[in-house]
Amino acid sequence: MFRVPVRLLKSINSVGKNHGLVGNLRKMSSYPINDVMFGLTEDEIALRQSVRGFVEKELAPYAQDIDKNNSWDGLRQFWRKLGDQGLLGITAPAEYGGSGLNYFSHVIAMEELSRGAGGIALSYGAHSNLCVNQICRNGNEQQKKKYLPKLISGEHFGALAMSEAGAGSDVVSMKLRADKKGNKYVLNGTKFWITNGPDADVLVVYAKTDPTKHQHGITCFLVERGFKGFSTSPKLDKLGMRGSNTCELVFENCEVPEENVMGGIGKGVYVLMTGLDYERLVLSGGPMG
Secondary structure (H helix, E strand, O other), rough: OOOOOOOHHHOOHHHHHOOOOOOOOOOOOOOOOOOHHHHOHHHHHHHHHHHHHHHHHHHHHHHHHHHHHHHOOHHHHHHHHHHHHHOOOOOOOOHHHOOOOOOOHHHHHHHHHHHHHHHHHHHHHHHHHHHHHHHHHHOEEEHHHHHHHHHOOOOOEEEOOOOOOOEOHHHHHHOOOEEEEEEEEEEEEEEEEEEEOOOOOOOEEEEEOOOHHHHHHEEEEEEEEOOEEEOOOOOOOOOOOOOHHHEEEEEEEEEEEEEHOOOOOOOOHHHHHHHHHHHHHOOHHHHHH
């Protein structure tokens, strides 16, 4: 069940009247929505209201400075608050600390966070869906127990690394190599335009274990920030979605333990493709917000 602190419940009654923030705080881009017209249940309406109340207090007041500076000193603290609200693992099972809700609920949360600050919401989507959800759907029990609790609590940041400078839309043409050496895989190459890259503690990374098999030579790995041979380039100074930190990832003989293969050797394309529809669905809540 979604965890809504009592202090937030007291604040949501005024949302429909004010359509945003009051006083000197930044107004959120919201208009009254009659959710009943669109078939939302009472629980879904309550979820929207509670997330909106949380965003009005904890995110929207900082949005202007985030956009101006392309950074936020309070990001890590805010991430822990997202975890406390049950938002970082909104679709994850309760046994790992998640809220166990559906993808429609995830879209609602994404929409409301985007009303407050689009860049931070994009980072939220990359963490909660591209990283957490992929581990929930494809990780083995050992991987789930190891990585999900800290990602869901907000202690850790998550990211997904798929795109490269020469492999964007045609992602299966990726060049990042992963060669087996003993009980490890050694990764060499780069990933580009990676949301949360500068901050991520855990990354879902796709690499070629057999370049001769094209898409069937792709394998998915779980990479930790502290792995030998892994580094990040300085974050990009973007025109939009500022505050959502993005950078290039560099793998120079990066050693990844064999047990960090997710979904099986050569099965990365299935992990990748089966997740894309969920990722597109949830991220669609961004422009709606």
